[in-house]
Amino acid sequence: MDWEKAPKLPHKVVANWAQLPAGWNFGETSGVSVDKNDNVWVFNRGKHQVMKFDRSGKFLGGWEDVPVLSAHGIKADPEGNVWLVDVGGHALLKFSPGGRLLMVFANAGRTAGDNTTQYAFNKPTGLSFLPGGDFYVSDGYVNTRVVRYSKDGKYLGQWGKKGTGDGEFDLVHDVALDKQGRVYVADRANSRVQVFDGQGKFLAKWTDVGQPWGLAYSEKENAMYIADGLNNRVVKANLDGQVLGVLGSFGKAAGTFDFAHHIAVDSEGSVYVAEIKNWRVQKFAK
Secondary structure (H helix, E strand, O other), X not given: OOHHHOOEOOOEEOOOOOEOOOOOXXXXXXXXXXXXXXXXXXXXXXXXXXXXXXXXXXXXXXXXXXXXXXXXXXEEOOOOOEEEEEOOOOEEEEEOXXXXXXXXXXXXXXXXXXXXXXXXXXXXXXXXXXXXXXXXEEEEOOOOEEEEEOOOOOEEEEEOOEOOOOOOEOOEEEEEEOOOOOEEEEEHHHOEEEEEOOOOOXXXXXXXXXXXXXXXXXXXXXXXXXXXXXXXXEEEEOOOOOEEEEEOOEOOOOOOEOOEEEEEEOOOOOEEEEEOOOOEEEEEEO
């Protein structure tokens, strides 16, 4: 891929999008998700680890004392519940939109699981939902697998091991689903996206999309947005892995990135990018 010749995405940064209350700040911002009402949920490593905004950036609320050791992925499910991935506590936690804990996947004492543990993880990273509520978890920095669960939390299976071959992973950093139920896995340290059917059968790999850290499927466009954290840019690809456009570069100013870690897309096609090193989430609108 000749990145210098790649088309530029039409999105422009929305200045000062997140309207935080006086005295509030993000910490390292690890995750962002858009719910069914286009509200934007932000997961960060500051005092108020979970914050909610409408798509104009108006602050709608925040949670304190979230029982998470280190923020990573966040995802709103089809019903509007909010799921948090605790990379430091090897856990997955489901909350109501109001912040009440509903379900926990973790070992006692927050100890790590191994690649065969059904209800705990080792530095998990993200998750993604089917329309009916079943979901897939990317696990993770140490374990090298994708795990599937039913809507009510029953373990349904998994695939993956450490390696560079098809169906093998090296740092499973995020997972996304398209409208056909295909599973897209950000195989970060192998600098590729791998594509599977819902049961884990290998279908394809994209090896020329940068280094994928975060994935967000746009159903409206039937395309995948990729947070290329190594190169500090957003990449848009079709579902054959062909690059359709790029956005951004390294920097501290608005419109640039430093560790573009996680990504979400709303119903209008606006893109939200969470950054670890710049302690912020930015909105890019067409």
